[in-house]
Amino acid sequence: MNALVVRSTLRGLVRSPRALVPLAGWTLALVAIAVLFRARLDAPADRLLRGVFGFAVLPFVLFAVVRAQLGPGGLRAFVRGFVLLGERPTRAASSAIAAVVATTSATGAVLAVVSAALAHGSSDAPLLADVAGSFVAGALGGAAYGAFFALGSVFARGAFAGTFVGLDFVLGVGRHVPAALVPRGHVTALLGGPACAGLPLRASSLVLIVLTVAYAALAVRLTRRG
Amino acid sequence: MIEVAGASARTEATRGTPSSVVRGATFRWERGLLVLLGAPADGTTALLGALGGDLALRGGTVRIDGVPVDLARARIALVPLAPVLPHGATVAELWMLARSLRGGVGDASSALSALDVERLANRPASSLSVVEQRTVLLAFALASPGVETLLVEEPLASLDAAALLHVEAALRARADDGVVIATTSSVRDAARLADEVLVVAGGITAAAPPGWLHTARSGARVSVAMPAGDERSEAFGRALAADGEAVLGVEREAGDEVLVVQGHDLVPVARAIARAAHAAGLAVRAVEPDVVPLAQVQAAALDAGARSR
Numbered sequence: 001m002n003a004l005v006v007r008s009t010l011r012g013l014v015r016s017p018r019a020l021v022p023l024a025g026w027t028l029a030l031v032a033i034a035v036l037f038r039a040r041l042d043a044p045a046d047r048l049l050r051g052v053f054g055f056a057v058l059p060f061v062l063f064a065v066v067r068a069q070l071g072p073g074g075l076r077a078f079v080r081g082f083v084l085l086g087e088r089p090t091r092a093a094s095s096a097i098a099a100v101v102a103t104t105s106a107t108g109a110v111l112a113v114v115s116a117a118l119a120h121g122s123s124d125a126p127l128l129a130d131v132a133g134s135f136v137a138g139a140l141g142g143a144a145y146g147a148f149f150a151l152g153s154v155f156a157r158g159a160f161a162g163t164f165v166g167l168d169f170v171l172g173v174g175r176h177v178p179a180a181l182v183p184r185g186h187v188t189a190l191l192g193g194p195a196c197a198g199l200p201l202r203a204s205s206l207v208l209i210v211l212t213v214a215y216a217a218l219a220v221r222l223t224r225r226g
Numbered sequence: 227m228i229e230v231a232g233a234s235a236r237t238e239a240t241r242g243t244p245s246s247v248v249r250g251a252t253f254r255w256e257r258g259l260l261v262l263l264g265a266p267a268d269g270t271t272a273l274l275g276a277l278g279g280d281l282a283l284r285g286g287t288v289r290i291d292g293v294p295v296d297l298a299r300a301r302i303a304l305v306p307l308a309p310v311l312p313h314g315a316t317v318a319e320l321w322m323l324a325r326s327l328r329g330g331v332g333d334a335s336s337a338l339s340a341l342d343v344e345r346l347a348n349r350p351a352s353s354l355s356v357v358e359q360r361t362v363l364l365a366f367a368l369a370s371p372g373v374e375t376l377l378v379e380e381p382l383a384s385l386d387a388a389a390l391l392h393v394e395a396a397l398r399a400r401a402d403d404g405v406v407i408a409t410t411s412s413v414r415d416a417a418r419l420a421d422e423v424l425v426v427a428g429g430i431t432a433a434a435p436p437g438w439l440h441t442a443r444s445g446a447r448v449s450v451a452m453p454a455g456d457e458r459s460e461a462f463g464r465a466l467a468a469d470g471e472a473v474l475g476v477e478r479e480a481g482d483e484v485l486v487v488q489g490h491d492l493v494p495v496a497r498a499i500a501r502a503a504h505a506a507g508l509a510v511r512a513v514e515p516d517v518v519p520l521a522q523v524q525a526a527a528l529d530a531g532a533r534s535r
Contacts, residue, residue, distance in 0.1 A: 004323045008314030071313055080280070081312035081351070084363060085320060086300040086327035086370075 002095040005082055009099035012069035022064040023107075030057045030115050053115050054188045058141060061111065062104045063165050066149040069100055072161070074153030076223050093223040097216045101146040108142020109135050112191075134191070140208040141187035147215035148183055154222045180207060227256045228277065228375055228405055232286030235276035246271035250286065251431045253424055259401040261416040262409040263434070263523065264426030270409035271307070271379065273426060277407065278304030278377045290375055298375075300327045303367030305378045311351040311359045318347055321366060328372035337369035338362065340396055341389035361386040368396050375405045382415045394419065413439050413517040427524035432531035437492050439523060440515040445474060446492040447516040450499060454482040458508040465502035472498040 013020065030053060070078045075093060082092040116134035120127050145168075152164025172184025177197050179185035185196030186204040196204055232250045239245035248269030253260075264270045275281035277288055279295035279302065290298040311320060321334035330337060334347040343361050346354065354362065364385065367373050381393055397419065400406050409426075410416050416423055417439040425434045440446050452459045459482075466487055467476045472494035477486045489495035492515055503510055518526075 002323075004315060004319055005312070008312045011314035073310065077310055078312065081310050082323070083280070083299070084304060084306075084309055084311075085324040085366065086303070086372075087323070088296075088299055 001098065002082070002087060002091055005079075005087070005092050005095035006099040009069050009078075009096045010103065012071065013065065013103065020064065020068055023061050023068075026057045026061045026064075027111065030111065031118060035118060053112065054141075054184075054191045054193065057111065057115075058108055058138070058187060059145060059165055059168055059184070062108060062142060062145040063149050063162070065104055065107055066100055066146060066153065067161065069103065070096065070150065070153050072157065074157050074161075075150050075219055076154055077157075079223050089224045090220055093220040094216070097147060097150050097219055100150050101143045101212060101216065104146030104149075105139045105143035108145065109139035112138025112141075136205070137187060137190035140205055140212075141183055141190065143212045144183040144186070144208045144215070147212045147219065151215045151219040151222075154219055181211070183208060183211060186211075227254070227291055228407070229254045229289045229292075230277065230286070231288075233273070233276050233283055233288055234285040235272045235281045235283055237272050237275060237281060246275075247429045248273040248276070248426065248431070249429045251426075252286075253431065253433070255405055255407065255422075257401070257403075257405060258421035259397060259406045259408065259419055261420035261423050262407065262426050262431075263411070263413065263416045263420075263423050263439075263520070264409070265411040265520070266307070266379075266409075268411075268426045268524070269429040269431075270411070270426050272429075273431070274304065274377050274379055274407065274409050275306070277375075278302050278306075280304055280306065300372055301374045303328070303363070303370065303373040303376050305360055305364045305367060305376075305381075307360070307379045307384060308356055309359050309363055311354065311362065313350075313352040316348065316350050317354070317362055320351060320362070321347075324366045324370060328370035330366075330370045330372075332369075338365045340368050341365040341386070341392050343386050343389055346386075357384050357386055360384055361389045364389070364393070368400060373404075375407070376400055378406070378408045380410055380415075381408045381419070382410070382412070411520060413520050413523055417515075417517055425524055425527035427528055430528060430531075432527040434523065434527040434530075438526060439517050440492040442518045442522060443526075445488055445490050446495050448487045448489075448492070448495050448499060449479070449512075449514045449516065450485045450487060451483060451511040451513075452485060452508060453511070456508070458506045459485075461506035462502050462508045462510075465505050466498060469498045469502065 078096055079089060079092040083089050112134040113131050116130050120130055149164055156163035168182045168184045171178045172182045175197060180197040186208050189196045189204045190201060230251050230253050232252055234249045236247040237245050244267050246266050246269055251273055262270045262273060276283050279299060288295050318334040321337050335344040338344045338347055341361055346358055346362055367376055381397060385393060397406055420436050423434045423436050425432050463476060463485055466473050472489050473487055475488045479486055487495055487499060
């Protein structure tokens with residue numbers, strides 16, 4: 001692991017405040033909707049979590065985070081600067097992805113906890129259990145999305161940067177097998193939605209971990225090829 | 227030492243920039259300054275990228291001191307025309323990283339002093355222009371003793387103005403101890419820098435003696451600047467005109483201050499100029515051989531390469 005690569009990746013968030021506008025916007029929207037849920041609709045918290053949070057907020061916020069960290073050129077361009085200074089591409093890429101996954105996992109967990117706490121109503125499960133479950137789902141989903149979008153940045157740049165967001169939307173809905181290959185179905189299942197491809201919740205958690213590792217490994221391999 | 231055998235590579239085309247393609251490049255370079263002469267679209271960018279491990283090879287091999295490029299990464303420094311330094315770090319931090327991988331002593335300021343750009347040491351990398359980024363990369367490479375193979379795209383262009391005054395001497399000094407390979411599309415820059423020239427045209431590489439750069443099909447032309455109206459200048463002109471063996475013609479330009487000497491070949495013309503200046507007791511101000519247009523050099527090199535095969 002290269003500490004400077006990790007630090008540079010983490011600093012990407014504060015370096016480009018403009019890239020964080022979508023993050024701030026979606027977070028505010030989530031808070032507003034959660035407050036609305038609690039005050040007027042009295043709907044259960046998991047409906048908010050799997051609906052607004054799982055469907056729109058989490059992928060868009062995390063896409064903004066990954067883009068801010070890796071820059072518009074994506075993983076390959078980000079890593080190239082370190083390689084030109086003598087670093088091995090695989091080491092630079094794995095360090096950058098580790099930092100991205102850590103950030104997106106933490107962001108997903110925090111947002112899930114905040115939205116669960118804000119939307120928690122009298123008909124929901126005990127607050128602590130609700131928050132703990134949301135924390136795990138947000139963290140696992142965040143990690144998988146981080147690696148997924150980092151992989152996407154190797155292929156799709158510029159006007160096509162959002163291709164993997166679209167891919168997640170298209171493949172991730174429904175209960176068919178391809179839904180198991182992207183994070184959306186599993187995250188929605190963990191947040192109280194229907195099971196993804198018929199898998200139990202524990203299996204979905206495991207699949208999210210496997211997907212995170214697989215996306216990251218593929219992204220590192222593709223970056224090495226130059 | 228760098229050994230290239232049948233190397234093929236291509237860069238991605240971007241908006242406004244065609245892809246650079248090289249096919250089956252084969253050469254070996256042990257020490258000194260080798261210039262790859264050709265435009266980026268001829269394949270120089272792709273070839274340099276492949277040598278530096280920045281581009282995946284589509285065929286062939288590149289070995290540095292007998293090992294593949296991937297295993298010699300820290301011993302190679304590549305300075306492309308459009309580098310992107312990591313945006314979340316300062317120049318000083320990047321020097322610490324480069325130093326840990328390639329060796330070196332002192333802080334970033336001392337590393338940058340070789341090219342007289344110490345003022346960039348405390349800047350965030352994201353605030354540097356492309357020209358400044360290239361200059362920083364080159365200065366770091368020159369300050370790293372672990373770099374045995376230095377690859378520079380267009381070394382006499384797109385560098386900080388202060389650095390341009392030092393870069394030629396710095397590259398020559400580095401070439402005395404190791405391998406320096408530079409690309410350029412300027413025949414004049416190639417003539418100025420090269421120990422040897424490898425012409426790259428349409429993705430094909432062909433060797434060319436540096437003398438070719440000055441000798442067109444019609445012969446060589448050398449401009450000599452001298453004091454106008456001086457008796458010795460007149461004697462110099464007469465001596466050259468009388469040298470029927472090496473010199474085909476002599477013309478005066480720029481109000482008699484420049485003498486343009488024409489001959490079959492550059493070397494005999496240069497010798498004739500030296501003889502005439504000595505005989506006339508004239509200290510000439512400057513001597514500048516004309517260079518042949520890039521397309522003519524490329525055509526001649528490819529033609530000679532095809533004939534030798």
